[in-house]
Amino acid sequence: MGLRFYNTLTQRVEDFAPARDNTVRLYTCGPTVYSYAHIGNFRSFTFFDLLRRWLRARGFGLDHVMNITDVDDKIIRNAVAEGKSLADYTRAYTEAFLEDCAKLRLEQPERLVKATEHIPQMVHAIETLRDKGFTYDSDGSVYYRIQKFPEYGKLSHIDFGGMRAGARVDVDEYDKADARDFVLWKAPKEGEPFWETGIGPGRPGWHIECSVMAIEYLGETLDIHAGGIDLTFPHHENEIAQSEALTGKQFARFWMHAEFLLVEGQKMSKSLGNFYTLRDILERGYAPEAVRYLLASVPYRKALNFTFDGLKSAAVAIDRLRNFQLRLESGRFPENGGGAFLDRVAEARRGFEESLDDDLNTAEALAAVFEYVREANTAMDAGTFPAAAVAPARALLEEFDALFDVLKPTAAVDAISDTEIETLVTERSQSKKARNFARADAIRQELLDRGVVIEDTREGVRWKRK
RNA sequence: GGCGCGGUAGCCAAGUGGUAAGGCAGAGGUCUGCAAAACCUUUACUCGCGGGUUCGAUUCCCGCCCGCGCCUCCA
Numbered sequence A: 001m002g003l004r005f006y007n008t009l010t011q012r013v014e015d016f017a018p019a020r021d022n023t024v025r026l027y028t029c030g031p032t033v034y035s036y037a038h039i040g041n042f043r044s045f046t047f048f049d050l051l052r053r054w055l056r057a058r059g060f061g062l063d064h065v066m067n068i069t070d071v072d073d074k075i076i077r078n079a080v081a082e083g084k085s086l087a088d089y090t091r092a093y094t095e096a097f098l099e100d101c102a103k104l105r106l107e108q109p110e111r112l113v114k115a116t117e118h119i120p121q122m123v124h125a126i127e128t129l130r131d132k133g134f135t136y137d138s139d140g141s142v143y144y145r146i147q148k149f150p151e152y153g154k155l156s157h158i159d160f161g162g163m164r165a166g167a168r169v170d171v172d173e174y175d176k177a178d179a180r181d182f183v184l185w186k187a188p189k190e191g192e193p194f195w196e197t198g199i200g201p202g203r204p205g206w207h208i209e210c211s212v213m214a215i216e217y218l219g220e221t222l223d224i225h226a227g228g229i230d231l232t233f234p235h236h237e238n239e240i241a242q243s244e245a246l247t248g249k250q251f252a253r254f255w256m257h258a259e260f261l262l263v264e265g266q267k268m269s270k271s272l273g274n275f276y277t278l279r280d281i282l283e284r285g286y287a288p289e290a291v292r293y294l295l296a297s298v299p300y301r302k303a304l305n306f307t308f309d310g311l312k313s314a315a316v317a318i319d320r321l322r323n324f325q326l327r328l329e330s331g332r333f334p335e336n337g338g339g340a341f342l343d344r345v346a347e348a349r350r351g352f353e354e355s356l357d358d359d360l361n362t363a364e365a366l367a368a369v370f371e372y373v374r375e376a377n378t379a380m381d382a383g384t385f386p387a388a389a390v391a392p393a394r395a396l397l398e399e400f401d402a403l404f405d406v407l408k409p410t411a412a413v414d415a416i417s418d419t420e421i422e423t424l425v426t427e428r429s430q431s432k433k434a435r436n437f438a439r440a441d442a443i444r445q446e447l448l449d450r451g452v453v454i455e456d457t458r459e460g461v462r463w464k465r466k
Numbered sequence B: 001g002g003c004g005c006g007g008u009a010g011c012c013a014a015g016u017g018g019u020a021a022g023g024c025a026g027a028g029g030u031c032u033g034c035a036a037a038a039c040c041u042u043u044a045c046u047c048g049c050g051g052g053u054u055c056g057a058u059u060c061c062c063g064c065c066c067g068c069g070c071c072u073c074c075a
Helices: A039-057 A073-082 A086-103 A115-131 A208-218 A229-247 A278-283 A288-297 A308-330 A339-357 A362-382 A387-404 A418-433 A437-449
Strands: A004-007 A012-015 A023-028 A061-068 A111-114 A135-138 A141-144 A182-186 A222-228 A252-258 A261-263 A304-306 A452-457 A460-465
Touching: A004 A252, A023 A039, A023 A208, A039 A061, A039 A222, A039 A252, A039 A261, A039 A278, A039 A288, A039 A304, A039 A387, A061 A086, A061 A208, A073 A086, A086 A278, A111 A115, A111 A208, A115 A135, A115 A141, A115 A182, A115 A208, A115 A229, A141 A229, A182 A229, A208 A222, A208 A229, A222 A229, A229 A252, A278 A288, A288 A304, A288 A308, A288 A362, A288 A387, A304 A308, A308 A362, A308 A387, A308 A460, A339 A362, A339 A387, A362 A387, A418 A437, A418 A452, A418 A460, A437 A452
Parallel strands: A023 A061, A023 A222, A061 A111, A222 A252, A261 A304
Antiparallel strands: A004 A012, A135 A141, A141 A182, A452 A460
């Protein structure tokens, strides 16, 4: 069986291949840069990264666009409160976001696009929607008229049949004709920043940026549109309404949504005190790889319960794989034998790949790797792990790490150099030979304090960075 | 109320109509100057509860209970 994904649109797992040539046109909803992104946001962004990497591993080219929402109500509110321009206010959080992504080893999309740099295109799209009769004006704002789009609800599978128009119109939006209508262009309020345009002064509504930027860079029909599950409605539903009204074509063939992240079993919220940014977690001394591993190890369609126990487990699990890698690199293995172990590596790889092909089942893919690691370790202990199996075993780890990307430790700023380590390791070995264990242990402790672990093995001394 | 997801060992978690992957933690052991690493043994006669279909269900159907999310701020 080949690559297949669950499609929110059809509520089924479907075979996946890009529609045109070999390149996957992927659009993912990025951050709104009004504050630091939190760990829940990064659950989704990590999912996007895994999706990218696995598509590439399966031989597809990528054209991935992610937006940065750098204008919205919260941003305006905060910027105005701090007396800053929108650009000044969002710049810092955009940079912080990119730094956080780099820490988590999230690949940069082919294009990272900002809403404020596409205002003319959005205005043009709104004009087109107006010409096609999908809009109405109210107090200087422009709204999308959902009545004109009968398929509304097809993504979120909400039946609006029984909902009375205007039944839940809230106070601020008294001017909407239908509760489902949404704003395309917002007239400015007193003191708010705005753009002067052909459809009047104002700023874009939230949804229009994604439709416009996706179509501009990827064409009228995307292969995959992905986001957090909470965006399904209304954001993605509205994107469909706008885009399909604009082009008359299906907006995205596959819709993929990452489930929510919970913290200690509850939704993150500031009032519960369980609200964490990536920075909060790293400050507590956890490695970014552990965060990445934890976020990646639970399949994306299952709610992920983020706990500090889980984070510790993730760190230990990574160590197990790193130790195995080190053993492959530093061990000595017999030249004879091998057939069965070559078969086992091939089997592990097949299990790994088939699990990921199955809607990115990362948990099952990890099991395939760990099972192999245990068997290989057992054979190494017995001295029966053949030299011929080393290269394929390393290839398995490479394939694993091309996706999970956790094997290389994040270097400390003040890291001790390799040569200094080697010098100390040599001195310790000499001390040991002279049976000066006190000195040997002191050196080992010193290295440990500086983040280096020494291990004596049958094949000699080896070291690793923590 | 509507829509969606889920309830599997102490924790995280995969999975299939035929008798429960993997990781972490715990206990015991092997190895070792001491460690570390690694390995071995051990932790679910059972997969929320009650019915049904079946030779057989954790896996299918029905009902119920519980948790979470969305229902126009939200990854």
